[in-house]
Amino acid sequence: MAKTQQHPHAPRSKAAVQTQQLGLSKWGMLLAGSALAIGAASMLRADSHEEVIISHGYTNFGELKYPADMAHLDYVNPDAPKGGEMSLWTQGTFDTFNNFTREGATAAGTTILYESLMTATADDPYGSYCYLCTTIEYPESKDWVIFNLRDDVTFSDGSAFTAEDVVFFHELIMDQGLPEYVAVVEGYIEKVEVLDTHRVQFTFTPEAPRRDVIGIAGSNRAFSKAWFAETGARLDESTDVPFLGTGAYVLGSYDTNRNVVYQRDPNWWGAEHPMNVGQANFDSIRYEYFSDSAAAFEAFKAGEYTFRQESSSLQWATGYEFPAIENGWVRKEELPDGTIGSAQAFIFNLREERFQDPKVREAIRLMFNFEWSNETLFYGLYDRVESFWQNTDLQARGVPSEGELALLQPLVDEGLLDASILTDEAVLPPTSNASRPTDRSNLRRASALLDEAGWIAGDDGMRRKDGQVLEVEFLSASPGFDRIINPYVESLQRLGVDATLNRVDFAQYVERLDAPSDFDIVNHTMTQGFEPGSGMRQWFGSETAADSSRNLMGLEDPAVDRLLTNVINATGLEEVITGSQAIDRVLRAKGFWVPQWYKSTHTVAYYDIYEYPENLPPFLLGHTSFWWYNAERAEELRAAGAF
Known part of the structure; x- marks a missing residue:
């Protein structure tokens, strides 16, 4: 859990x-x-x-x-030595x-x-x-x-x-x-x-x-x-x-935009x-700043920092062949991760009029080819995100249960939800042919949806409605996402959408997210927990739609609000589970996201100067806390020129 x-x-x-x-x-x-x-x-x-x-x-x-x-938590080493430094990297400024x-x-x-x-x-x-x-x-x-x-x-x-x-x-x-x-x-x-x-x-x-x-x-x-x-x-x-x-x-100490160091x-x-x-085993914890992940990876290979949680499947599959690995100085491990599969996705800015049409959103969703991306770009390391509570009992599956129907039926009766929510299976992301970046079948389906929505392709192939071209800008601050977004952009362009990737520096990215209507599509991870409560309103509630760092999409929906209230007021675990399944089902049906990917392991690489408890807990890697520093091994690696 x-x-x-x-x-x-x-x-x-x-x-x-x-x-x-x-x-x-x-x-x-x-x-x-x-x-x-x-x-x-x-x-x-x-x-x-x-x-x-x-x-x-x-x-x-x-x-x-x-x-x-x-006496102590079950998953820590109560005799862990104190000392040394944990050093990591982060991107931006x-x-x-x-x-x-x-x-x-x-x-x-x-x-x-x-x-x-x-x-x-x-x-x-x-x-x-x-x-x-x-x-x-x-x-x-x-x-x-x-x-x-x-x-x-x-x-x-x-x-x-x-x-x-x-x-x-x-x-x-x-x-x-x-x-x-x-x-x-x-x-x-x-x-x-x-x-x-x-x-x-x-x-x-x-x-x-x-x-x-x-x-x-x-x-x-x-x-x-x-x-x-x-x-x-x-x-x-x-x-x-x-x-x-x-x-x-x-x-x-800190050096603005270069590093920050915390001392015990x-x-x-x-x-x-x-x-x-x-816990709190390190004398210091240091974060080194880099403008992009490629520069950060080169710095890791050179020993400028010593611990890395690898988020790039390309790096994980092909990048860890360098002298420090071959010499045994750096360890590369996959450690279990028992947390909920993260709801990572591209999300639409629903405040923009063109994205308020579900047919437009579905057409754009159809053009992301996860299967091709996973096979070609990710080396098959990921699974597709399907739910906001991935791989848990709170995830909606199949058709609604009796408990879900009891929550959904009144909303259908009041016209707040379409009746199909009562009989359809929970919405899954569209599947694609992995053999090419643009799935032709999905391209035809997306084209028909845009035609129905009034976005008609002209002689130049661009789709227009009321004289306006259908534009979609992907806002990003991560160069590592370029290779993922660019094929998506090209597929949308084949559909007649004027799609672009606009990669900006981190400060501009933050500034544009803080202005709720100043983006079209961005990456977002909507982290949920096993006991959903009032915090869900920050993610999905109408009261936070105008300006929120969590409800970035600007979701404002009375049916969702009612379902949130049901879960927040629930007292028993079964009520919480059933209510969360209903919310998951409805959120997925709203289609404000293009689900991305997740994995059930922590992919980590670190210089062989750290140790961790034999039995890691299910819900936390704990590398900055209950891991510890092996001073003797650190001296050996330092003498060998590892860092």
Whole structure:
């Protein structure tokens, strides 16, 4: 099962929600657990006679995997040595350390600086654990939750973290946070109150879905009220220094657009806590910036950085034949990845009038030949994305189940969905002949669709409607995608579409995505989780359609909104699964995406100076956290001239 539960996330994201430095983010954070309470207890609150649950964690389904008195996570090496550096590459540029705003391009790795009230693990799909708290208290109604904060948490400057900082963060994010986040969350939390120095209470609105409320409250990060008052920093403005955090790492150094280095805080408050045992093993984590993947790969071969998650099938299949591999200095491995197959796709900007016609979108979808791309360009390494919850129980398959029909029928009756959704099998991506880039059968089908939509080919072969040429621009910042997009562009041109690839630098790319109507088609990865909740509104809800870093396509659909509400309000696991299947079915039928590809392994290459636990967890690779540095082997390779 995948790890990340989809609750609203405050930070910006242009693609998937990032995992954190020391573990996997469930509520959008990485934290450590408490060992003060074993299991859950209950008591009667004197003022209301409500039964109050007291626990070291929370789960909507089943039992928490880890007890409060755990020694360490099952998947770490508790004796892992500390030291050394993990160095990686990233593409583009950066001009800010603030990942809570869409202003500017954020430096890689900033999420490792911050922690939150609750965390999750990489092997418990539904559990959330106290981290900056020792226990939580809540009634069965979940009308409120109290966090009993740890009294030993400090920011990296040594100042104490208190309940006032929790209230401050909530008020700050609601005042200066991303509108897409505020739009989703503002109806959930009625008030946040300081009860005493280390006790804070969240009270929820009566209409807030109860399955989400504790998770939303637990996602509050530890920001220093005093630091913001002293510096005058704002959450909605670009910053040249990170905000003060409580995390294991602090900013060490940076050279703008060249590299950024984070150093382990020797005084980190959480170093000895059970969920951190065997984690945060590197003294430093370095990100090297490159303008394109080809330059980055050459730098890796030369030892300028030491760990690479390979995303190019071409490189993976043909590029790893160089001296460092032959000498045994670099290891090349495929490691299991148990997360949900990522919903990676080309997405249409539905705000553009020509893309509001489903026939136009389907015609363009038909012209992407995945089978040819996979065989010719990807060396058969990938499978086709079919679903937003690929290879899970939440994926819609075949015709609707009885449970799905109960959700879909009212929407058909109200005219919000076509009746075919009740009887048709779940929409699958079109298939193509792998022998040539342009599938002739699909070309004929696409041509007929455009004719029906009124886009008629002229004497010059170009399709026009009301005197306007049908134009499609693929906006990209990655040179590595050129070889994939160019054949797609050529196939569309054969259809009579004025298709182009416009590759821009990273700063321009970010700027154009931030202007919602300033693109036609872009790459997007719509990361989902195994317990879908309120965060889905950021991806698919009408309230985020106007301007969102997640709902880039601008989807605004009342049927989808109703189905989202059904899942968000669901209380049982079966309800969640059935509701997610219905959403998946409808989203796929809307056709706002051209599904791309995924693989079920991590393809990694690294200099033989790192080691990892024998039993990796299913939901996280963990290379920047619970891997460790072999200092003796590093000296051997350094002496041999490997880097």
